[in-house]
Amino acid sequence: MALDSLDPREFIRTKRDGLAHDPAALRAFVAGCAAREIPDYQASAWLMAAFLNGLDASETDALTLAFLHSGRVFDWKALGVAADKHSTGGVGDKISLALAPLVAACGVPVPMVSGRGLGHTGGTLDKLESIPGFQTRLEPAAMTEQMRKLGIVMVGQGPDLAPADGLFYSLRDVTATVEFEPFIVSSIVSKKIAEGARAIVYDVKCGSGAFMKTPEAARALARRLVGTTQALGAAASACITDMSWPIGWAVGNALEVREAWQVLRGQPVPGTRELTLTLAAEMVRLAGAALNLDAARVRVTHVLDEGHAAERFLAMAHAQGGDTRALEHGEPFHAAPKVVELQAPRAGILAGCDCFALGEAVVAMGAGRLAMEDAVDPRVGIVMTRERGDKLAKGDTFAKLHLAASDGAIAARVAGCFTFADQSPATLPADLVLERVEG
Amino acid sequence: MALDSLDPREFIRTKRDGLAHDPAALRAFVAGCAAREIPDYQASAWLMAAFLNGLDASETDALTLAFLHSGRVFDWKALGVAADKHSTGGVGDKISLALAPLVAACGVPVPMVSGRGLGHTGGTLDKLESIPGFQTRLEPAAMTEQMRKLGIVMVGQGPDLAPADGLFYSLRDVTATVEFEPFIVSSIVSKKIAEGARAIVYDVKCGSGAFMKTPEAARALARRLVGTTQALGAAASACITDMSWPIGWAVGNALEVREAWQVLRGQPVPGTRELTLTLAAEMVRLAGAALNLDAARVRVTHVLDEGHAAERFLAMAHAQGGDTRALEHGEPFHAAPKVVELQAPRAGILAGCDCFALGEAVVAMGAGRLAMEDAVDPRVGIVMTRERGDKLAKGDTFAKLHLAASDGAIAARVAGCFTFADQSPATLPADLVLERVEG
Numbered sequence: 046m047a048l049d050s051l052d053p054r055e056f057i058r059t060k061r062d063g064l065a066h067d068p069a070a071l072r073a074f075v076a077g078c079a080a081r082e083i084p085d086y087q088a089s090a091w092l093m094a095a096f097l098n099g100l101d102a103s104e105t106d107a108l109t110l111a112f113l114h115s116g117r118v119f120d121w122k123a124l125g126v127a128a129d130k131h132s133t134g135g136v137g138d139k140i141s142l143a144l145a146p147l148v149a150a151c152g153v154p155v156p157m158v159s160g161r162g163l164g165h166t167g168g169t170l171d172k173l174e175s176i177p178g179f180q181t182r183l184e185p186a187a188m189t190e191q192m193r194k195l196g197i198v199m200v201g202q203g204p205d206l207a208p209a210d211g212l213f214y215s216l217r218d219v220t221a222t223v224e225f226e227p228f229i230v231s232s233i234v235s236k237k238i239a240e241g242a243r244a245i246v247y248d249v250k251c252g253s254g255a256f257m258k259t260p261e262a263a264r265a266l267a268r269r270l271v272g273t274t275q276a277l278g279a280a281a282s283a284c285i286t287d288m289s290w291p292i293g294w295a296v297g298n299a300l301e302v303r304e305a306w307q308v309l310r311g312q313p314v315p316g317t318r319e320l321t322l323t324l325a326a327e328m329v330r331l332a333g334a335a336l337n338l339d340a341a342r343v344r345v346t347h348v349l350d351e352g353h354a355a356e357r358f359l360a361m362a363h364a365q366g367g368d369t370r371a372l373e374h375g376e377p378f379h380a381a382p383k384v385v386e387l388q389a390p391r392a393g394i395l396a397g398c399d400c401f402a403l404g405e406a407v408v409a410m411g412a413g414r415l416a417m418e419d420a421v422d423p424r425v426g427i428v429m430t431r432e433r434g435d436k437l438a439k440g441d442t443f444a445k446l447h448l449a450a451s452d453g454a455i456a457a458r459v460a461g462c463f464t465f466a467d468q469s470p471a472t473l474p475a476d477l478v479l480e481r482v483e484g
Numbered sequence: 485m486a487l488d489s490l491d492p493r494e495f496i497r498t499k500r501d502g503l504a505h506d507p508a509a510l511r512a513f514v515a516g517c518a519a520r521e522i523p524d525y526q527a528s529a530w531l532m533a534a535f536l537n538g539l540d541a542s543e544t545d546a547l548t549l550a551f552l553h554s555g556r557v558f559d560w561k562a563l564g565v566a567a568d569k570h571s572t573g574g575v576g577d578k579i580s581l582a583l584a585p586l587v588a589a590c591g592v593p594v595p596m597v598s599g600r601g602l603g604h605t606g607g608t609l610d611k612l613e614s615i616p617g618f619q620t621r622l623e624p625a626a627m628t629e630q631m632r633k634l635g636i637v638m639v640g641q642g643p644d645l646a647p648a649d650g651l652f653y654s655l656r657d658v659t660a661t662v663e664f665e666p667f668i669v670s671s672i673v674s675k676k677i678a679e680g681a682r683a684i685v686y687d688v689k690c691g692s693g694a695f696m697k698t699p700e701a702a703r704a705l706a707r708r709l710v711g712t713t714q715a716l717g718a719a720a721s722a723c724i725t726d727m728s729w730p731i732g733w734a735v736g737n738a739l740e741v742r743e744a745w746q747v748l749r750g751q752p753v754p755g756t757r758e759l760t761l762t763l764a765a766e767m768v769r770l771a772g773a774a775l776n777l778d779a780a781r782v783r784v785t786h787v788l789d790e791g792h793a794a795e796r797f798l799a800m801a802h803a804q805g806g807d808t809r810a811l812e813h814g815e816p817f818h819a820a821p822k823v824v825e826l827q828a829p830r831a832g833i834l835a836g837c838d839c840f841a842l843g844e845a846v847v848a849m850g851a852g853r854l855a856m857e858d859a860v861d862p863r864v865g866i867v868m869t870r871e872r873g874d875k876l877a878k879g880d881t882f883a884k885l886h887l888a889a890s891d892g893a894i895a896a897r898v899a900g901c902f903t904f905a906d907q908s909p910a911t912l913p914a915d916l917v918l919e920r921v922e923g
Contacts, residue, residue: 058660061535089525090659093532096500220529221497 051077053087060094068107075111079209085216092213092222100227105269106276108227112235113277115209117185119156119241121192126280127154128328129242131233133266134166136254136404137291140321141169141199142305146361147325147345147354149197153332156192157199158206158240162413162421165254165404167298170201171413175299175379175423179367197361207235224256230269234277244280244331246324247271251479252289254400260285264482271484280331283482286320287473290398290433293317297412297426297447299379306372309355315432319476322346381424381447385456389437393465396434403427403462411449425449427459434469490516492526499533507546514550518648524655531652531661539666544708545715547666551674552716554648556624558595558680560631565719566593567767568681570672572705573605575693575843576730579760580608580638581744585800586764586784586793588636592771595631596638597645597679601852601860604693604843606737609640610852614738614818614862618806636800646674663695669708673716683719683770685763686710690918691728693839699724703921710923719770722921725759726912729837729872732756736851736865736886738818745811748794754871758915761785820863820886824895828876832904835872842866842901850888864888866898873908 051073059066066074074091077083100108121127128148132138141159149155159181162168170181181201183191188198204211210232217223237245247270250256251263267283274281293316295304308318326341335341348354362369371378389395407413411422424447431443443463446456490512498505505513513530516522539547560566567587571577580598588594598608598620609620620640622630627637643650649671656662676684686709689695690702706722713720732755734743747757765780774780787793801808810817828834846852850861863886870882882902885895 054658054660057532061532061660084524084658086524086528086655087658090528090532090661093496093500093529094536094660097533097536216525219493219523219526221493221500221533222529 053077053083057087057091057094060091060098063098065101066104066107068103071104071107072111072114075108075115075209079115079212088213089216089220092217092220092228095227096222096225102269102272105227105230106273109231109235109238109273109277112207112210112213112231113238116207116239117203117205118239119185119188121154121156121241124154124192124196125152126244126332127156127242128244128332129155129157129237129240130246130248130324130328131237132248133250133256135250135288135292136166136400136407137293137296137301138167138250139172139293139295139301139305139317140248140324142172142302143308143317143321143354143358144324145197145199146309146357147321147349148328149195150348150353150357151325151329151334151344152196153244153329153334154192154196156188156240156242157197158202158236159199160202161417162408163417164415165401165408165413167296167301167413169199171421172298172301173199173367175302176362176367176369176372179362180365183365191361191364195357195360195364197357199361199365202236207239210235226266226269229266230273234270234273237274238277238279242279244328244333245274246327246331247281247283248324249283249285250288251285252287252400253398254291254404255288260479264480267482268484271482275484281484282327282331284324284327284478285480285482287477287479288400290473291400291403291427291429292320292477295426295428296403296407298421298423300426300428300447302372303378306355309349309358311350311352316477320478322349323476323478379424381449383448383451385446385448385451386442387444387446387456387460389439389441389443389465390460391465392437392439393467394434394436394469395431395443395463396466396468396470397464398433399462403459406455406459406462409458410446410455422449434472437465492516492522496526496530496533499530499537502537504540505543505546507542510543510546511550511553514547514554514648518554518651527652528655528659531656531659531667534666535661535664541708541711544666544669545712548670548674548677548712548716551646551649551652551670552677555646555678556642556644557678558624560593560595560680563593563631563635564591565682565771566595566680567683567771568594568596568676568679569685569687569763569767570676571687572689572695574689574727574731575605575839575846576732576735576740577606577689578611578732578734578740578744578756579687579763581611581741582747582760582793582797583763584636584638585748585796586760586788587767588634589787589792589796590764590768590773590783591635592683592768592773593631593635595627595679595681596636597641597675598638599641600856601847602856603854604840604847604852606735606740606852608638610860611737611740612638614741615801615806615808615811618801619804622804630803634796634799634803636796638800638804641675646678649674665705665708668705669712673709673712676713677716677718681718683767683772684713685766685770686720686722687763688722688724689727690724691726691839692837693730693843694727699918703919706921707923710921714923720923721766721770723763723766723917724919724921726916726918727839729912730839730842730866730868731759731916734865734867735842735846737860737862739865739867739886741811742817748788748797750789750791755916759917761788762915762917818863820888822887822890824885824887824890825881826883826885826895826899828878828880828882828904829899830904831878832876832906833908834870834874834876834882834902835905835907835909836903837872838901842898845894845898845901848897849885849894861888873911876904
């Protein structure tokens with residue numbers, strides 16, 4: 046349907062009345078909004094109608110396609126089947142940092158476009174930028190050049206990638222229509238496909254620190270992400286992973302980069318190493334670089350333990366201007382001025398964490414942002430010194446806070462996020478994966 | 485609540501989630517929109533949320549009050565209790581033309597603000613403007629002056645009367661949120677109260693030619709109109725009246741003015757005279773100028789039959805620049821170039837009319853407009869020569885079309901709006917009132 050034959054009022058009325066959109070009409074509406082021919086007030090009336098009356102799978106697919114075609118679509122076919130991972134956002138989620146170079150080191154191109162932290166979750170770009178000099182803004186020509194040479198880039202979203210999604214996202218933000226699965230799905234998938242990924246694994250977080258609090262909600266989102274990705278012609282799978290406890294040891298930008306470097310060096314960081322290997326195996330298999338998941342797992346483990354992922358990480362960091370000397374030599378790397386120990390207020394088992402509150406506390410320390418304009422302090426954060434399920438005596442240290450300055454209130458606030466119990470919590474899988482979804 | 489303490493996103497989310505608004509928040513939101521501090525895209529997201537999740541009576545009252553206070557509020561207390569009538573719109577509805585001067589002639593001030601025809605219904609302003617020279621745009625000072633002298637004005641809505649309603653109405657029009665009772669009620673009532681009316685009768689049309697097709701829908705709207713008007717401190721009642729047959733003889737601007745003049749001259753035009761008297765009695769009683777409806781009825785009938793209403797009409801028309809000589813002398817008054825008779829296609833009783841289709845056909849003839857910019861032809865329309873329930877032989881003339889030019893297709897289209905039956909249709913009350921609502 047051409048835009049000139051679309052009546053925006055008729056289109057809005059269709060969804061207002063709970064009817065399904067014709068895919069061509071949906072594409073014409075999005076194109077009209079992106080071309081600024083349909084005004085924002087019509088777009089936002091439609092957003093609310095869709096939020097309240099729903100969009101089915103085929104409408105979600107059509108919306109995703111419309112976002113995709115509103116801008117540039119990268120094509121890496123000449124290099125192979127490009128792969129990527131998207132996480133729905135968690136606390137201490139530094140998985141991408143080791144994962145992307147690991148998969149690239151397996152010969153699978155990884156054109157990773159990431160975001161910044163907002164609200165209680167961190168963002169990969171903020172973490173990368175704690176490496177001195179690291180540039181996350183690359184022109185398309187530079188991206189293409191680096192992809193040819195190294196098979197990996199880790200960058201922010203350029204303005205020409207799914208610009209209609211950018212417009213709709215900014216309207217969703219001001220019209221209370223953010224938390225709606227079809228909008229979330231179309232926003233995520235359109236950008237991944239636009240960056241040229243054709244094999245995508247979704248890490249759908251579930252638990253106190255995730256947007257999806259229940260397995261049901263996480264499963265529904267995972268299915269729709271996989272379904273829409275497949276409908277757009279790419280291979281996809283999803284892992285629903287635990288987010289009831291911070292991933293690995295560290296939360297905070299430079300602290301997480303150090304932890305990811307430990308993983309790249311082959312060290313056994315609990316949770317982080319295993320989840321990195323699991324998601325890498327998914328990507329390698331989806332990209333067709335291994336016959337099955339078991340073979341993929343063997344391959345990625347070997348490549349990680351041989352140090353090829355670490356090499357690829359350094360090559361990428363250097364290509365993007367990063368100075369990795371402090372990181373490589375284990376020297377002080379954005380050391381925080383003040384480190385405070387958190388101690389167990391009672392004897393017992395370190396059992397629970399309100400990850401959402403923890404994420405917000407770490408943001409309040411300066412590690413994240415409440416508004417997109419806020420600056421981020423790379424130094425601050427928390428490092429766990431004991432694990433979930435450990436038995437502690439009263440007064441035992443279980444974590445260290447890295448702070449910009451002394452702050453008793455924040456220490457109490459962070460300590461209050463953890464609970465101690467007499468019984469052990471249920472055991473989690475080593476790679477934190479609760480469930481897989483293949484669509 | 486002050487605007488600076490209102491978070492528009494939070495406000496939209498409240499309605500999105502189906503919760504009720506605090507009246508102060510609603511007023512702050514409308515004020516923010518009217519002041520252009522809250523952008524249209526947030527207003528329109530809220531319109532859709534309210535449309536789909538509803539507004540209760542107290543929210544409707546608060547919205548009405550917010551519209552009212554966004555502009556000028558006239559005050560006629562020095563002249564008495566001002567009265568007005570609002571019709572929800574019908575086909576051949578010329579009632580205001582005789583009603584307003586009749587009530588004014590009873591000593592009750594009538595500051596009537598009317599609209600133009602749009603869609604299948606006519607508008608009082610278009611009808612008045614078929615009188616050569618008649619001005620419907622008066623400055624507030626001129627309105628006040630004329631109200632002091634004659635106790636009546638019949639004008640269009642000035643830009644400073646409930647401007648927030650004007651803004652919301654234009655957004656509703658482009659976001660498919662027009663047909664929603666609380667919006668309809670707040671738009672109507674705010675303007676009536678703003679023009680200074682304190683005794684308002686609502687003529688809620690019901691049937692094929694009305695927006696409300698069923699008695700239930702008409703009753704619900706009537707109750708809400710009366711309830712909101714009373715909540716804002718004015719006296720109100722409503723009559724639900726039949727709109728399954730065009731009112732009186734004529735549909736079309738100059739033709740309807742001629743019919744209203746017949747009523748003003750005391751002639752027994754079926755439907756039109758009785759409905760005019762009934763609504764006039766309601767207004768006179770609501771304004772406190774008669775002790776009860778029966779006394780009011782006696783009074784308005786006497787005033788009409790003594791010719792005082794006709795005198796007041798002429799005085800008003802002259803004050804507003806109108807040349808009424810042709811009308812008064814029964815001379816050709818916007819005579820149409822072509823008059824075509826409609827004949828019964830079979831023997832039978834003239835029984836039914838698709839009034840909506842008839843209204844649309846008359847608009848197509850040039851009597852109304854599809855868009856606000858369209859010009860209106862005062863000459864064209866239909867005059868019934870036989871009444872509902874009359875028994876006709878095949879080929880008997882039952883109506884005359886007044887046309888700008890010969891047009892066989894339109895004659896067939898109009899003829900097709902009427903149905904003939906073997907049995908008489910149910911009898912309607914002489915004044916067409918099906919039900920009264922006093923709130």
